[in-house]
Amino acid sequence: MNYQEFCHQLIELVGGKENIQSVTNCMTRLRFKLKDRSIAKTEEIKDLPDVIDVVSNDVAYQVIIGTQVQDIRPEMNQILGLSGENVKSESGEKEKFVTMALRILSEAMGPILTPIMAAGLLAGILSLISLSGLVSAESSTYLILDAIRQSVFFFLPVLIAISFSRQLGVNEYLAVVIALTLMSESINGAKGLDFLGLKLPETTYSNSFFPIILSIIFMKYLTKALEKIIPKALQYFFNPVLILIITLPITLILFGPLGTYIGDGLNFVFDFIGNTFGSWSVVMLYAALQPFLITIGAGNFIIPIFMNSYATLGYDPVFTAAWIISDIAVCGAVMGYFFRSKDKKQKQLFGTTAFSAFMGVTEPAIYGVFVKYRRPYIAVMIGGGLGGLFAGLMKVVGYAPVGLFGLASFIGKDNYSNFYMMVIAVIIGFIGAGIAAFVLGIPDDDKVKEKQAVSVETGEEAVTKLLVKAPVKGTNVALSKVNDKAFSSSALGKGLGIEPEEDTIYAPVDGEVVSLFPTNHAIGIKTEYGVEILIHIGINTVELDGKHFESFVKQGDKVSAGDAILKANMAEIRNAGYDPVVITVITNTADYLDVLPSNDPSLNNEEDCLTVVV
Incomplete structure (x- = not known):
């Protein structure tokens, strides 16, 4: 602990x-x-x-x-x-039910967004391919690939069932059975159904977002109730079937209509706002205020709203465009600071966080720059607000919840005007925020009241980030592709792998050798700021018992970046049947805001491979 x-x-x-x-x-x-x-x-x-x-x-x-x-x-x-x-709960079952529903909406949506974003990107790619004439929209190839996109959105209730059941501790296989049953031809959109003489409303569950969520929450309570009622010796046999035959009719009778009403209610609210004030106002406000909402922890409230729009309308008229414009405005604001600053350390911070925001991850910029300097919030309000205003007035809609690199998805089905207007809105947001941040300027450090990054060891003011050089020359390998679950899962920390092209391993930072395995295949180095770096040569190479490895340092030695610390005969390691990939991870990743690996395809020991954001 x-x-x-x-x-x-x-x-x-x-x-x-x-x-x-x-x-x-x-x-x-x-x-x-x-x-x-x-x-x-x-x-x-x-x-x-x-x-x-x-x-x-x-x-x-x-x-x-x-x-x-x-x-x-x-x-x-x-x-x-x-x-x-x-x-x-504070009081009453109803409050407990609503509280749980709101909580799991934000916690369970992350995994679901992954296939949806993939489907959106695929839709954009198919649109571009069709436009270029390489593949006809009527060809079998196009239809097969487009089936991925259609399946993701059609079977959205199944994806929701998996993610939400895991969050609530419900048997996910039973949850999927309920979702698939609702999607079956005999129920999904069927007319004239009744259950034990009770007439059922016509509900299209493939276009409904909330019924399956309500069903899974109900399954959680039903499971607990059955565990108290049914003798333990009989639970294994009877509880699953009882859960299914009770949950399904309750869903058809109650949760289907209720979920539909909730979805229709959300659509009505935004139709009312659009008809009364103009939907442009919501796009503009969210694009301007998203960083502030993220800071106060209210950024996830839009997830059920835009997911409902995709499920019921097939597109999102507000939030997808707004958050992309806001993200790029965050990037623009930090880039404005990058060009304004003359301090080398500040430039490194602004450059790193700008790149992260460009890739769609704005937290490093918000917590590393915005919270500290405050003025970038104003810059995003200006740039993001202008971009959002333009997108709203041009009635830009999103066809999939994607980031900046999924802009092609805004083409939809030959809606090129929608795509062009979105591109212009993104440019407005980026340039507007960048100019605003540059003009607003950077407050002097002695006027910044926000708490600075502090070294755990010394208690003194620390750097805002640490650059880690590559320990060996070679090809960059994403950590997730390393053939070792302990590393690829990031269980040992974030980092990367390098397919080595030479035998010598160099110190990636200035620091102290805090651990050196007797077999010389792995070494741990700790910097003066407390960053702990593990360099591990090869997969399962501990089995070589030190053969083909040589150390130039010992535990307790001080090293400088670029010093030769180890040598491994990579050719012999390969000949012995082992993967010689050199893995570099920050073992205390959790102590820092983020660890960002380099995107360069090849690296050498004079180039940075990791950035530790303090």
Whole structure:
């Protein structure tokens, strides 16, 4: 339990266990539901070494920590004695039901967005291919590939069933059976159905977002009830069938119509806003305010809204365009600072976070630059607002929830005007925010009130990021493609692999050798700022028992970046049947905001391969 002391301190400062009703987390923060917020010692919480900031609003009492929150929450649960779902209600079953539904919407949507974004990108690629004349839209090749896109959206309830059942601890196979049953020809959109004489409404479940969610939440409570009623000796045989034959009719009778009403209600709200104020106003406001909403922890509230739009309308008239414009405006704002700054360290920070935002990951920029300097929020409000205003007035719609690299998906079915207008809106957002940030300027460091990054070891002000050089010359290999689950899953930290082209391994940073395996196939180096780097040569090469490996250093030695530290005969390692890939990971990744690998296809020991964002 690496964060046990921190968790105990935080629990005490929010008012003790008795003041905590529930605790959940998102990507960077713990969300507390407190009985009495007034007794929480907010300023003292802000002073805790792992805390970036505290936000208290109608959403929750939120303690912003960083990506290590994923490791902190399980320890917090264990100390508080909470279950994995962390659900405690203040009063009444209805409130508990609604609270759980809202919570899992944001936590379960991430995995679902992956295939949907892939489908959107595929749609854009197919549109471009069709436009170029390489493949006809009526050809079998086109139809086969387009079947992927159609299947993702048609079988969305099945994807939802998998993700939400995992979040709630429901048997995912039973959840999928319910979803597939709802999608069957005999039920999906069928007319004139009845169950035991009770007439069922006509519901198209392939175009409905909420019924399957309500069904899975119901399955959770039904499972617990059956476990109390049915003798344990009979549960294995009878509980699954009872869950299915009870959940399905309840869904057909109640959750199907209710889910449809919820979806129609959301569409009505946005139709009303569009007809009254103009939908452009919502696009403009969200594109301008998204970084602020992310900061206060309210960025995920749009997920059920735009997912409902895709499920019922087939497109999103508001949020997809708005968030892409906002993301690129964040990139533009940080780039404005990059060109304005003359400080080398600042330029490194701004350049790294700008690239991250360009790739669609804005958290490093928001927490590393926006929270500190404040003025970039204004720059995005200007640039993002202008881009969003243009997109809204041009009635740009999104056909898939994709990022900047999925702009081709805005073509849809030969809607090229929609695509052109979106491109212009993105350019407006980027240039507008960049110019605004450049003009607004960078506050002097002594005027910045936000807490600086602090070294855990020294307590002194630390750098905002650390660059890690490649330990060997070779071809860049994504960590996820390394043939070792411990590394490819990032369980040992974020990093990358390098297919080596030479035998000598060099120190990637200035630091101390804190560990050296007796077989010389792996070495650990720690920098003065506490960054812990593991260099591991080959897969399963420990079995060579040191053969073909040589060390030039010993544990406790000080090394400088570029020093030769190890040598491995890569040819002999290959001949012995082992993969010689050189893996470099930051083993204490959770202590930092992010670890960004280089995108360069080839690297040498004089080039940076990792960026540790403090």
